[in-house]
Amino acid sequence: MTTAPTPGGPRFRFAPSPTGSFHVGGARTALHNWALARRLGGTFVLRIEDTDEARNRPEWTQGIIDALAWIGISADDDHFEGPHFQSANAEAHVAAAQRLFESGAAYYCDLTGQEVQDRAKELGITGYDGYSRDRGLEPAPGRVLRFRVPDGTTVVNDAVRGDVSFENSTIEDFVLLRGNGSPMFLLANVVDDIEMSITDVVRAEEHLPNTPKQQMLWSALGETPPRWAHVPVLVNEQRKKLSKRRDKVALESYRDDGILPDAMVNYLMTLGWTPPGAEEAGSEIFSWDALEAAFDLSAVAHSPAFFDIKKLVAFNKQYIKNLPLDEFLAAVDADLPADWDRQRFAAIAPHIMERLERLGDAPGLVDFLFLGDDVDPELDQAAWDKAVKPEWAASFLSDVTEAYAELGDGEWTDETLKSTMESLMVPYEIKLGKAQALPRVAVTGRAVGPPLFEAMDVMGRAETVRRLRGAVTRLEASSAPD
Template sequence: MFHVGGARSALYNWATARQQGGTFVLRIEDTDAARNRPEWTDGIISALAAIGISAADPAFEGPYFQSHNADRHREAAQQLHDAGLAYYCDCTREQVAERTGSPQLGYDGFCRERDLAYEPGRALRFRTPDEGETVVVDLVRGEPSFPNAAIEDFVIARGDGSPVFLLANVVDDLDEGITEVIRGEEHLSNTPKQQLLWQALGAQPPVWAHLPVIVNEKRQKLSKRRDKVALEDYLAEGYLPDALVNYLMLLGWGPKDDVEIRPYPELEQLFRVGEVNGASAFFDVKKLAAFNGEYIRRLPLEEFITACRPWLSAPKAPWPAGAYDAKAFEAVAALAQTRITLLSEITGCVDFLFLDEPVRDEASWSKAMKAGAAELIRSARVRLAGVDWEADALKQALEETAAEHDLKLGKAQAPIRVAVTGRTIGLPLFESLEVLGRDRTLARLDKALSDLA
C-alpha cells in the first residue's frame, strides 16, 4: 500500500519538477524479490494517479525498474574496483565483532590492503577516504557534514556479485539524469555514502532535500503496524483526492499568506522545497477530516451526487439493491452535503429512506422516548395524517402539536425524528418526512407507539 509519507514526498517532487519545467521520474526499486510483485507496482501507479501524478502528463517519466539496470550496476562496481576505490573482503560479521569487541562499531578495514581477488562469498567494499569530511548540500537541512573517519568501508556488492541498494540507486540516478532528490529524512544517514559514490564515479551529486518525519498524535513516527498510513485506506473511507493532496502538501510546509485550503495548482506555484520546516510534521486526522468536509461542501451538487454513488450501491450500501431510489437521494443530496465530512458517512445520513425499518440507535431512543413521548407521537400522527405532504405543512402540524403539549418545537421533534429515522441527529426533519412519504412515515410512528406500549 502507498504510505501517506511517500505520497507527500511524491507531491513535493511533482511540484518542484513542474515549477522548473523538469521531469518527475518514477523508479520502482525492485531488486528485493521478496518485496516485489506486479500488483504492488500497479498499486503505486494508481495511487499516484489518484493524487494527480499521472503518466499522461509530459512532466512524468517512467516507470523505470531497477532490476532492468543490473548490468550497469555490476559495471559500476567493477569500475570502482579497477580504480582502486573498492576492495574485496572475506570477513564475516562475527569476525569483525570479535576484532572490534562490539557488533555495533562497524567494519574495521581489515581487508583494505590484503588485495583479495573476487571469489564467491567475498563482498566488495568501498574505500572510504580516511581524512576530511563529506558535506551534504540539503535544501531543508542546510549543509550537514559527516567526518569520513566515521563512515565505515561500506559494502557495495554482495558475496554473489550483486550490487547493494546504495550503489544501484546512485547508478540509476546517474543514468536517469537526476538532479534533485527529495525524500524522507530517514535516508539522510545514507546520503554521505551515496555522495561519496557519486564523486567516485566522476559525477556531480544531486541537490538533496530530506523531508521531516511524519508523526501521530503521540509524536511517534507513523507506523503501518500502529497507524492508518495507506493512501488507499483514506480514499476508501471517503476522503476526496483533492482534500488529501491539499493536506499532504502542508505536512512540513505552508504558504506564506497562511491560507491553507486552496486548489493544488495554487499550492504548486507557491511551494518551495527550501521553505520546508525540518521539524517533524503532525498528521492530524481531525484536521484532515475538516479539510475534507470543506472540499465536500465546495463540490457542485452533481459532482457530489456522483462522488457518493459508490457508497449508495452494493457492497457498501446497507440496503438491498432494489431499495435504492436515485430520485429520493437527489431530493436530499444538498442537505446531506452540508452535514458529512467523509463520503462514507452518506449511508448513515440517508439509510432511513431505503430500509424497511430505520436502524435504531438505542442511545437516541432512550434519550428521546421519555415520559410523554407516546402521547406526543400519537397527537402528531393525527395531525400529520391530514395535512398536505410537504415540508412547510409538516412543520406547521408539529408546531401545533408542540404547543398542545407545552413544548418547544426542538423538543417535540426528537421523538418523531427517532421514530422515523432511528437517530436524534440527521437531515432536516420535515424535508426528510416529505421525501420518505406519508404512508411510510405514519407506519413508523405506529411502530414506535407499539414499541413504547
C-alpha cells in the same frame, strides 16, 4: 502556475519499493516532487526499486501506480516519466562497481560478517576497520567490494536543512557488491540516478545518513551530485515515526474509508509546511494549483510532522461539503447498496453533505429512507426512551401525525411540514428542537440524522404518516393497563 516540461529542465525522481501498501509518507514525498517538477518545467521520474526479489510483488507495483494516480500524479501528464524498474539496470550497477575498483576507489575484502564483528570487538571499535584496504585482493566468490571512504569531511547542501557536515572518519568503508556479486542499494540507487539524469533528490530525512555515502559515489564516478532535500518524517500521537506495524499508514486504506483525494493531497502537503497566507486566511484549505505554485523546500519545517487523523478527517469534511452535487453523487455511489433508489438518494444528498466526515458514512445516515413499506423503522431504544419521557410527548406526536395525515400531496414540502409542527408547538410551550425529538425517532429510528423536515419530504407523505402512526400505536400499547 504549471510550466511545460523543457529540455534540460530539472528531473525529480520518486523511487518506492514494491514491498507493501503505499505509505502516506511516501505519498507526501511524491507530492513534493510532483509540485516542484510541474512548477519548474521539469520531469517527475517514477522508478520502481524492485531488486528485493523475496519481498516484491507485481500487485504492489500496480498499487503504487494506482495510488499515485489517485492523488493526481498521473502517467497521462507530460511531466510524468516511467515507471522504470531498477532490476532492469543490474548490468550497469555491476559495471559501475568495476569502474570504481579499477580506479582504486573500491577494493575487495574477504572477511565474513562474523569476522568483521570479531575484529571490531577485539579492537574495541564499531563496524569494519578497513582491514583489506591495502591487501590488493582480486575479485573472487565470497568477497565483497567495499568503497574506499576518503579522509576529510563531506558536506551535504540540503535545501531543507542547509549545510550538513559528516566527518568521513565516522563512515566505514561500505559494501558496494555482496559476496555473490549482486549490487547493494546505495550503489544501484546512485547509478540509476546518474543514468536517468536526476538533478534533484527530495526524500524523507531518514535517508539523510546515507547521503554522504551517495555523494561520495557520485563524485567517484565523475558526476556532479544532485541537489538534496530531506523533509521531516511523519509521526503518530506518541511522536514516534509512523510504522506499518502499529499505525494506519496505507494510503489505500484512507481511500477505501471515504477520504477524498483532494482532501488527502491538501492535508499531506501542509504537513511540515504552511502555505503563504494560511495564517491570515485562518484556513489551510488550498487548491492544488495554489499549493503547487507556493511550495518551497526552504520553508519546510525541520521537525517531524504529526499525522493527525482527526485533522485529516476535518479536511475531508470540508471537501465533501464543498463538492458539486454531481461529483458527490459519483464519489459516494460505490458505497451505496445496489438496490437503493439513486433518485431518492440524490434528493436527500444536499442535506447530508455538510454532516459527513467520510464518504462511507453516507449510507448509515440515510438508510431509514430505503426500508421497505412493510418494514417498521428500526428504533434506537435509548433514543426512543428519551424522546417519550416528557409527559406531553405522546399527545404531541398524535397531533403531529393527524395534522400531517390531513396535508395534501401538493402541500407536502419541508417548509409546510416545519410550519405545521411550529403551529402545533404553541399550546405545549416547547421549542422546535424538543418538538422534533419523538417524530424524528419515529420516522428515522434514531436521534440524529439529516434535517427532519427535508427527510420527511423525500420520504413522502404515505410512508412518513405510516411510520408516525406506528409510533403512536406503540405508545398506546405501552400505556394500556395490563
